[in-house]
Amino acid sequence: MLPTILDLSSLRAAYQSGLTPLDAIEEVIARRAASKDPAIFITPVPDEQLRAAAKALMARAPEANSLPLWGVPFAVKDNIDAAGLPTTAACPAYEYRPEADSTVVARLKAAGAIIIGKTNLDQFATGLNGTRSPYGAPRSVFDAAYISGGSSSGSAVTVASGLAAFALGTDTAGSGRVPAAFNNLVGIKPTPGLLPNTGAIPACKSVDCITIFAATVSDGVAIRKVAEGFDAADPFSRRAKPANLPVSGLRIGVLADAEREFFGDKEVEALYDQAIERARALGATIVPFDYAPFREAAALLYDGPWVAERLAAVETFLATNAADFDPTVRGIIEGAKGKTAVEAFNGRYRLEELRRKTEAEWETADVLLLPTAPTTYTVADMLANPVVLNGRLGRYTNFVNLLDCAAIAVPAGFGKGGVPGGVTVIAPAFTDDALAPLADALHRAASSGMGIDRQAAIPEASPVVPGDDGLxxxxxxxxxxxxxxxxxxxxxxxxxxxxxxxxxxxxxxxxxxxxxxxxxxxxxxxxxxxxxxxxxxxxxxxxxxxxxxxxxxxxxxxxxxxxxxxxxxxxxxxxxxxxxxxxxxxxxxxxxxxxxxxxxxx
The missing domain is CATH 3.10.490.10 (Gamma-glutamyl cyclotransferase-like)
Structure with missing residues (x-):
């Protein structure tokens, strides 16, 4: 029997004990059929194709755990290409069938992972809430009245509900982190360019990231290491230049009182305070910092000229298929039509001014610890006020890619109503590995389980160890x-x-x-x-x-x-x-x- 949540450590132990990938896939098929959320997948891989994939893997690599991700089921956000499956970006009229896998999917499959389907998303990855799709709105695994978070909505729910061991998302404004918070998961948001975007439909091409949802930090890091690596076919791909953080005496920046905003959600605020105390107990020095320049940079992503990048990604299709867009998504993208080249340059200048201001804050803090999202909403509330409420969800996420940072979102516990909250650790580019031990320790200290299983123990067999060369x-x-x-x-x-x-x-x-x-x-x-x-x-x-x-x-x-x-x-x-x-x-x-x-x- 497989555990409720499919972490890598448990899967590998099961395989070592005689379970086969075909056995695991049969369990996934059964769980998928029993799922009560019909909006998770846009294109599930048919049952017989899943069985065939498991058999093919066993023929190619017959020995248990002989590949890094041997027999590990995973899901892919439907703005990332997977050969043989349609890519829609949650817009049926946009559908095409790629002949090749995206670079990241190809690497994961070569390492033994088995794709189980393409997941739902906010259309064209425009949104943080998960309700902007003609395929329905995936729900939080803890309360179907609440949003799952977006745009990588279906990907988070597949992992949190035990259908997949990990899933790929994308992140421009926080879409690889907010859904993690709302579903009690880890969200790995790499340094921009660390994972190549070849074969992914861009939202804002210059700042997009492919991300990973996983049950634990160690799982997410292991998967990231398989997927990462320079790809000349992606003009924004970068060669890793690992950066370190202090092993002792770590200074963690937290929100000063003037910059705290939870939109009246006292429960999420309390969870943030508890996370700060856990960091202190781990030996970190807690340093209040000025979030204002980061907040101003975050505002540029939607209120500034970067929204024109969203138009650039779909301009030709929009010209002929405007009626096929979700109304909210269309309104956001069409809002870029009046942007000028002068505004684009002025926006870039303003971002660099703000970057210089943030440098002063990085002089006092090695890592930032922020709420992943300041609150959450019901699906009904979000549909009634889609722009304002969505904007609130990105208050602490929108700046991260613009300012070239790495981030890991981890669970922070549950409010009295049973809905989870999360926190994110953030540091400058290429600190991806260096952030992992802190993120892992915070997740363990929260004692919030993994995904829907609030009582699950995080496997001690796979702690995150700093200094792994990733080879x-x-x-x-x-x-x-x-x-x-x-x-x-x-x-x-x-x-x-x-x-x-x-x-x-x-x-x-x-x-x-x-x-x-x-x-x-x-x-x-x-x-x-x-x-x-x-x-x-x-x-x-x-x-x-x-x-x-x-x-x-x-x-x-x-x-x-x-x-x-x-x-x-x-x-x-x-x-x-x-x-x-x-x-x-x-x-x-x-x-x-x-x-x-x-x-x-x-």
Missing amino acids: VPIVVVGAHLTGMPLNHELTRPGGRRIKSCRTAPDYRLFVLPDTVPPKPGLIREPGFDGKGLEVEVWKVTAEAFGRFVQNIPAPLGIGKVTLDDGSQISGFLCEAHAIEGAREITELGGWRAYVTDQRIPK
Whole structure:
């Protein structure tokens, strides 16, 4: 049986105990059929296609947990392309069918994740509330009268209700954070450009981010590391330049009294105060700061010329299909028609002036701790006053991408009415990894569970550890060894060799016939008493690892290889049928010895 919330640690433990991805997918299918919220998905992957995907994964990588996200079900916001599924951006007339996955989806699938469907959103990712869609309004998993948050509404609900282990959203103004707060989840909002936007429909192209909803901070970070990496096809993609935060003596900026605004919601204000005290108990120094320049920068996103970017994204379609837009979304986007180039430059100048003012605040605080949203609303209230109430939800989120920050939203507890609130930790660009331990500690200290399961214990097996280099180890045995013909596939993307070593004694090595360049087949035979085989351990980026997996020709695949020190690392293995009649070279001790013996060109 799977737990209510599908965190990675529990899934991996279940797989190690004998559960298969097909078993997990059957459970997902059953949960999806039993869901009482009909507005979560725009396009669910049909049941038989899900089963086929699970079977294909088991054939490609038969060993449990042999890929970073082996058998992990996930959902994708329907403004991000997934091959074979329509992309609508919550506008049926806009629908198209992409031939290829977006870059991020491709990386996740290569790592073993299984997509279960495309999720609902505020149309063209314009909104923070989740009610602006012709496909309905997904609801908070805790009270169907309340909004789920938007624009990544369906993505948050899939994770919070236990349908998926994680989901992709997007975030321009807070759409990867507000839905997390309203559904008791973690929202990973990376530094802009860290996750490439290739294959995602832009809202404001210069500040958009693909984001991750997950049950825990460690899950979100692990998934982000698989998905991130420079992509030349995205003009806004950036190479990571990790930045540190103090390990001790951390200064956390909190709202000064003059900048506190909760629109009368005393319960959310109390949850914010409790989060501040948790941060203090963790050893942080609490520093009130002036939020005014951040608030003024936030206002530029909708009240300034950046709204013209939303028009730029859909201008041609709007010219012929205005009637197909949600009325509120159309009003916002058409409001950009009067904007001039002069206003755009003046807006940019004003943003830089405000950025300079915020620099003074960063001199006094290492991290900001803010309410994710100052309050929440019922669906009925939001529909009655869609612009004003939506604007309130972004009070503490709209500035983050404009000012090039990383952020992680975490649960902060529940009010007396049973509706959750959240807080967000924010720091300058590329502090993504450095923010994670604090976010993780705050989530654990809140004791609010994960998603709909308020009593769930956050797995201790997957704490966030600072200093992880984010690289994936891989064992190579043949043509990828140092000096061999395919070694460039490791070195070109920046891989580095960790060590040369040997496998455990029960491995055998064969020459695979008719392979170019020549390749060996590594087979494990329990009980075989050999001397071990020469291999190398390399570390590569998650992107490079995904390419390996995607491009490996049959009969080779990736599985866990046991080394002579007892450790297990993913590496190249061979299907047993392929060695029938093949020459065995185990006695030579490794592929390099065979190449030397046969004088095969390196």
